[in-house]
Amino acid sequence: MSNFMGEILISEEELQARINELGEQISKDFEGEEVVLICVLKGACMFLSDLMKRISTIVTIDFMAVSSYGNALESSGVVKISKDLDSSIEGKNVIIVEDILDTGLTLKYLYENLLTRNPKTLKIATLLEKPARKIADIEADYTGFEVEDRFIIGYGLDYEQKFRNLPYITCLD
Ligand code: IMP
Ligand code: MG
Secondary structure, three states, X not given: OOOOOOOOOEOHHHHHHHHHHHHHHHHHHOOOOEEEEEEEEOOOHHHHHHHHHXXXXXXXXXXXXXXXXXXXXXXXXXXXXXXXXXXXXXXXXXXXXXXXXXXXXXXXXXXXXXXXXXXXXXXXXXXXXXXXXXXXXXXXXXXXXXXXXXXXXXXXXXXXXXXXXXXXXXXXX
Protein backbone atom coordinates (compact mmCIF):
# COMPACT_ATOMS: atom_id res chain seq x y z
CA MET A 1 0.00 0.00 0.00
CA SER A 2 2.79 2.42 0.88
CA ASN A 3 4.13 2.02 -2.68
CA PHE A 4 1.54 4.26 -4.21
CA MET A 5 0.46 6.41 -1.32
CA GLY A 6 1.94 9.84 -0.77
CA GLU A 7 3.13 11.42 2.44
CA ILE A 8 0.78 12.24 5.30
CA LEU A 9 -0.70 15.62 4.44
CA ILE A 10 -2.79 16.07 7.59
CA SER A 11 -2.11 13.94 10.64
CA GLU A 12 -4.69 12.48 12.98
CA GLU A 13 -3.72 15.04 15.67
CA GLU A 14 -4.05 17.98 13.28
CA LEU A 15 -7.45 16.72 12.11
CA GLN A 16 -8.75 16.38 15.65
CA ALA A 17 -7.44 19.77 16.74
CA ARG A 18 -9.04 21.58 13.81
CA ILE A 19 -12.33 19.69 14.14
CA ASN A 20 -12.44 20.71 17.81
CA GLU A 21 -12.16 24.34 16.70
CA LEU A 22 -14.91 23.94 14.12
CA GLY A 23 -17.15 22.33 16.74
CA GLU A 24 -16.54 25.20 19.14
CA GLN A 25 -17.32 27.73 16.43
CA ILE A 26 -20.57 25.97 15.49
CA SER A 27 -21.51 25.69 19.19
CA LYS A 28 -21.08 29.46 19.55
CA ASP A 29 -22.90 30.33 16.35
CA PHE A 30 -25.91 28.18 17.29
CA GLU A 31 -25.91 28.66 21.06
CA GLY A 32 -29.34 27.87 22.49
CA GLU A 33 -30.57 26.55 19.13
CA GLU A 34 -30.98 23.09 17.65
CA VAL A 35 -28.93 22.05 14.65
CA VAL A 36 -29.47 19.32 12.07
CA LEU A 37 -26.22 17.96 10.67
CA ILE A 38 -26.64 16.42 7.23
CA CYS A 39 -23.86 14.00 6.43
CA VAL A 40 -23.14 13.55 2.75
CA LEU A 41 -22.39 9.86 2.37
CA LYS A 42 -20.04 8.20 2.27
CA GLY A 43 -17.03 10.49 2.41
CA ALA A 44 -18.17 12.70 5.29
CA CYS A 45 -18.93 9.89 7.76
CA MET A 46 -15.73 10.24 9.83
CA PHE A 47 -15.88 14.02 9.81
CA LEU A 48 -19.50 13.91 10.99
CA SER A 49 -18.79 11.54 13.84
CA ASP A 50 -15.85 13.57 15.16
CA LEU A 51 -17.51 16.96 14.57
CA MET A 52 -20.79 16.12 16.29
CA LYS A 53 -18.94 15.16 19.49
CA ARG A 54 -17.54 18.70 19.65
CA ILE A 55 -20.85 20.52 19.34
CA SER A 56 -22.43 21.45 22.65
CA THR A 57 -25.86 22.57 21.45
CA ILE A 58 -28.66 20.10 20.68
CA VAL A 59 -27.85 18.15 17.52
CA THR A 60 -29.77 15.75 15.33
CA ILE A 61 -28.27 14.00 12.32
CA ASP A 62 -29.55 12.85 8.97
CA PHE A 63 -27.89 11.32 5.93
CA MET A 64 -27.98 11.91 2.23
CA ALA A 65 -26.24 9.98 -0.52
CA VAL A 66 -25.54 11.62 -3.83
CA SER A 67 -23.62 10.45 -6.84
CA SER A 68 -22.32 12.57 -9.61
CA TYR A 69 -22.47 11.18 -13.12
CA GLY A 70 -19.11 10.94 -14.81
CA ASN A 71 -15.88 9.12 -14.20
CA ALA A 72 -14.38 8.33 -10.82
CA LEU A 73 -11.98 11.26 -10.62
CA GLU A 74 -14.06 14.09 -12.09
CA SER A 75 -17.33 15.63 -11.01
CA SER A 76 -19.90 16.35 -13.71
CA GLY A 77 -22.23 18.59 -11.75
CA VAL A 78 -25.15 16.37 -12.64
CA VAL A 79 -26.10 14.88 -9.33
CA LYS A 80 -28.39 12.00 -8.50
CA ILE A 81 -29.83 11.68 -4.99
CA SER A 82 -29.63 7.96 -4.18
CA LYS A 83 -30.67 8.37 -0.55
CA ASP A 84 -32.73 11.30 0.61
CA LEU A 85 -33.24 12.67 4.13
CA ASP A 86 -35.47 10.79 6.57
CA SER A 87 -36.98 13.96 8.05
CA SER A 88 -38.19 17.37 6.95
CA ILE A 89 -35.77 20.27 7.47
CA GLU A 90 -38.42 22.98 7.21
CA GLY A 91 -37.78 25.72 9.78
CA LYS A 92 -34.59 24.03 11.06
CA ASN A 93 -30.99 25.16 11.36
CA VAL A 94 -29.22 22.91 8.89
CA ILE A 95 -25.52 22.32 8.31
CA ILE A 96 -24.43 20.24 5.33
CA VAL A 97 -21.38 18.19 6.38
CA GLU A 98 -19.19 17.34 3.39
CA ASP A 99 -15.76 15.77 2.97
CA ILE A 100 -14.31 17.98 0.26
CA LEU A 101 -15.24 20.99 -1.80
CA ASP A 102 -13.50 20.24 -5.07
CA THR A 103 -15.20 21.76 -8.13
CA GLY A 104 -18.07 22.60 -5.79
CA LEU A 105 -20.63 21.32 -8.29
CA THR A 106 -22.01 18.64 -5.95
CA LEU A 107 -22.36 21.01 -3.02
CA LYS A 108 -23.92 23.70 -5.15
CA TYR A 109 -26.56 21.28 -6.35
CA LEU A 110 -27.17 20.00 -2.83
CA TYR A 111 -27.32 23.49 -1.34
CA GLU A 112 -29.92 24.64 -3.85
CA ASN A 113 -31.94 21.47 -3.46
CA LEU A 114 -32.05 21.81 0.34
CA LEU A 115 -32.85 25.51 0.14
CA THR A 116 -36.14 24.71 -1.63
CA ARG A 117 -37.18 22.77 1.50
CA ASN A 118 -37.30 26.02 3.52
CA PRO A 119 -34.80 25.51 6.34
CA LYS A 120 -34.47 28.37 8.84
CA THR A 121 -30.74 28.58 8.10
CA LEU A 122 -28.55 26.56 5.75
CA LYS A 123 -24.77 26.38 6.20
CA ILE A 124 -21.95 24.27 4.80
CA ALA A 125 -19.16 22.61 6.77
CA THR A 126 -16.47 20.97 4.69
CA LEU A 127 -13.41 19.22 6.03
CA LEU A 128 -11.30 20.05 2.98
CA GLU A 129 -11.32 22.55 0.18
CA LYS A 130 -9.30 22.57 -3.07
CA PRO A 131 -9.41 26.23 -4.10
CA ALA A 132 -7.50 25.59 -7.34
CA ARG A 133 -10.31 23.39 -8.67
CA LYS A 134 -13.36 25.42 -7.77
CA ILE A 135 -15.83 26.08 -10.59
CA ALA A 136 -19.17 26.55 -8.85
CA ASP A 137 -20.15 29.73 -7.10
CA ILE A 138 -20.43 28.29 -3.61
CA GLU A 139 -18.72 29.13 -0.30
CA ALA A 140 -18.35 26.96 2.77
CA ASP A 141 -19.16 28.56 6.12
CA TYR A 142 -16.83 26.24 8.01
CA THR A 143 -13.69 24.83 6.37
CA GLY A 144 -11.21 22.51 8.04
CA PHE A 145 -8.22 22.76 5.71
CA GLU A 146 -7.31 23.95 2.24
CA VAL A 147 -5.42 21.36 0.21
CA GLU A 148 -3.45 21.40 -3.02
CA ASP A 149 -4.79 20.00 -6.24
CA ARG A 150 -3.90 16.36 -5.57
CA PHE A 151 -6.11 13.32 -5.27
CA ILE A 152 -6.81 13.04 -1.56
CA ILE A 153 -7.60 9.83 0.31
CA GLY A 154 -8.15 8.85 3.92
CA TYR A 155 -10.38 9.99 6.77
CA GLY A 156 -13.50 9.09 4.80
CA LEU A 157 -12.23 9.97 1.35
CA ASP A 158 -11.82 7.11 -1.08
CA TYR A 159 -10.20 5.96 -4.25
CA GLU A 160 -12.46 3.31 -5.80
CA GLN A 161 -14.16 2.93 -2.40
CA LYS A 162 -10.91 2.09 -0.65
CA PHE A 163 -8.76 3.90 1.94
CA ARG A 164 -11.68 5.56 3.74
CA ASN A 165 -10.50 3.93 6.97
CA LEU A 166 -7.14 5.71 7.15
CA PRO A 167 -7.21 7.96 10.23
CA TYR A 168 -5.19 10.69 8.45
CA ILE A 169 -5.25 12.51 5.11
CA THR A 170 -2.82 11.45 2.42
CA CYS A 171 -2.82 11.45 -1.37
CA LEU A 172 -2.40 8.97 -4.18
CA ASP A 173 0.75 10.31 -5.79
P1 IMP B 1 -17.09 18.26 -6.42
O1 IMP B 1 -16.11 18.29 -7.56
O2 IMP B 1 -16.85 19.41 -5.47
O3 IMP B 1 -18.49 18.18 -6.94
O4 IMP B 1 -16.76 16.92 -5.62
C1 IMP B 1 -17.62 15.83 -5.63
C2 IMP B 1 -17.13 14.72 -4.75
O5 IMP B 1 -16.01 14.14 -5.37
C3 IMP B 1 -16.68 15.07 -3.35
O6 IMP B 1 -17.74 15.16 -2.43
C4 IMP B 1 -15.82 13.87 -3.05
O7 IMP B 1 -16.60 12.79 -2.60
C5 IMP B 1 -15.21 13.54 -4.39
N1 IMP B 1 -13.84 14.09 -4.48
C6 IMP B 1 -13.43 15.27 -4.98
N2 IMP B 1 -12.10 15.41 -4.88
C7 IMP B 1 -11.66 14.28 -4.27
C8 IMP B 1 -10.36 13.82 -3.86
O8 IMP B 1 -9.31 14.47 -4.00
N3 IMP B 1 -10.33 12.60 -3.26
C9 IMP B 1 -11.43 11.83 -3.07
N4 IMP B 1 -12.66 12.23 -3.42
C10 IMP B 1 -12.77 13.44 -4.02
MG1 MG C 1 -18.36 13.12 -1.14
